Amino acid sequence: MEKGFTLIELLVVVLIIGILAAIALPQYNRAxxxxxxxQFQLMGKAIxxxxxxxxxxxxxxxxxxxxxxxxxxxSSEFHIGFDVRPNxxxxxxxxxxxxxxxxIIYFDKATKFKGTKECRALPENANxxxxxxxxxxxxxxxxxxxxxxNAYVFK
Numbered sequence: 001m002e003k004g005f006t007l008i009e010l011l012v013v014v015l016i017i018g019i020l021a022a023i024a025l026p027q028y029n030r031a032x033x034x035x036x037x038x039q040f041q042l043m044g045k046a047i048x049x050x051x052x053x054x055x056x057x058x059x060x061x062x063x064x065x066x067x068x069x070x071x072x073x074x075s076s077e078f079h080i081g082f083d084v085r086p087n088x089x090x091x092x093x094x095x096x097x098x099x100x101x102x103x104i105i106y107f108d109k110a111t112k113f114k115g116t117k118e119c120r121a122l123p124e125n126a127n128x129x130x131x132x133x134x135x136x137x138x139x140x141x142x143x144x145x146x147x148x149x150n151a152y153v154f155k
Contacts, residue, residue, distance in 0.1 A: 029127055030130055034134065036078070037119070037132075039077070040078060040094045040096075040103040043073075044094050044103050050070040051092065054068055062084065063083075065080070078096055079094070080092070080094050081093040081094075088112075090107045091106045091113075092105045096128075100122050100125045103117070103119060104117065104118040116154070118136075119135055120132070120152070121149060121150050122150075123148075129150060132152040133152060135152075136155060138152040138154075138155065
């Protein structure tokens with residue numbers, strides 16, 4: 001009797017590994033996306049708190065991160081923007097590097113959506129929508145965030 005594996009046995013093992021990888025990979029991608037979004041939330045909270053302190057001192061929000069008493073780390077995973085308008089609307093916007101997800105924090109003294117937080121996801125990105133649903137507790141989008149995003153409001 002010869003020792004070793006037959007070609008069929010090796011093919012069955014490769015097939016089983018392929019099936020396990022097909023099941024595990026989407027879950028892994030979703031977990032990575034969720035961890036990145038959690039990083040957005042932590043960074044956003046720190047920046048929003050710095051904006052509120054700036055508002056207490058100056059009675060206005062700033063769109064210039066250099067005015068804040070916080071060091072904003074550079075990252076290849078996200079982009080940060082400030083939407084501060086003369087009419088009092090003010091928000092912090094954090095985009096993922098591929099723009100599939102957006103975290104928005106409306107500041108406490110803003111004229112619109114005071115203190116509201118949103119998770120926005122591109123409609124065609126199932127993982128991003130699943131993460132937004134999980135993190136916000138909203139089973140369905142609460143509306144659209146501009147022309148191309150599903151918006152989920154934190155409960």
